[in-house]
Amino acid sequence: MKARVAQQAEQSTSKRRAALTRESILEAALRVCAPEGGGQLTFSRLGKELGADPTAVYRHFRDKDELVLALTELTVAEGVELARATLPDGPSGDWRGWLTVTAESIRASYLARPVVAVLAAARTTASPAETSSFEQLISVLHRAGLPVLEAAECCRQLVDLTLALTQYSAAFSALDPATQAKDEAAWAVKYAMLPESEYPLLHESTPRLTELFRDDTEVFRMILATFLDGVALRIERTRQG
Template sequence: MYAMAATPQTRQRRPRGSLNQQVITEAALRISDREGIAALTFDALGRELGAHPTAIYRHFRHKDELILALTDELHARAQVGGLPVTDDWAEDLRAVARRIHGAFMAHPQVGQLVAARTARRPHEFETVEHILGCMRRAGLPDPEAARCYRVFTDLVLAYSSMEAALSALDEPTREADLRAWEVDYRRLPPERFPHLATAADHIPPLDSPANFEFALELLIGAVRTRIRPADGPTA
């Protein structure tokens, strides 16, 4: 008597109604973190969630809608525990900027892509409202508050995205870029590049955490210059 051949186990179907945009977005973030943004497809989401890919299309018409949801998810993760509102507008700006930067760096595969996108979703709205509130509490008149909001936020997002992109590189490529500042730049002929030769020992590494902090202080300092004595506090 012959033993019956083993048959592959049928994948258990996901319960009906258990998919929603949040569940799919969290799965997309897991796939991107684990395998890279290029691996993020609706087929991959189906495998991750135990669902047919067509089920994903019921919640997101196309991948760009998913990218916008991921953009908002990074804002959501920057807001965990709430964004602080104190009597120190500058410190509140530092706090929200650090949280945004931290969210991008925690998920660099997504963070490298989304700085230029407008999610037009609830958590993004909350980020905009919070930063505008900081600018107005600084005492800036509304036109100045709006302009400073735009530049401050865009620069924080851009810097965070750039550092996320560096972190998202494969290790050999990233190490080669970092090493170039320690090796290639120091080998340049000083007679042709005198300023580089003078400053080479003082240029921070690309991945130094102090770079973002310094950029943040420059931004806050720039905001302070827009506050006239009659406008309000300069703390």
């Protein structure tokens, strides 16, 4: 009887291994990387999610870095598709609107999986979604009036700004609630208690700074708008010769 149970268990394990594919591993990894997935990507957690031995993952990915790059490709592709769904007709001459939608879509796709944002926001995949997105962004800025190289520089700045702020938000979301509350209290209490005679400007602005601490999305949009204002000035100067 015991032998039969052991044999059945072994057959079940073999079936799971046979069913394990690159796609099923990536789907499981995306679940693990979601906010409700535990906030940590390890092969051990991945094996548990898959119901398989963690070493089985190595049949499809050489190491964790290869897995992270594959997750990055999926996240970038999702951000590109989200931008296209938001503006299905493309830029349509509105360079500012298109850059805003692209940046917000990239941010949304990464923040849906904070673990990926922390691990992968600084990585480059040269995947079709990534390269086509860069090509289109440069094209939009070039048609708006910037020389190609200057358009490429602005494109790089936009992507770096977006990913840096997204990575920051993701890293903070990974902190335990007590640590997050401590940081908020620093603004709401410690800064508010600074003597007005010595820190008059901070005293006046601390309530607003406390509001912004709670809302990374608003801060991101403010910074993005300021950046795009600068791009608009560069375009205008180029047009004026």
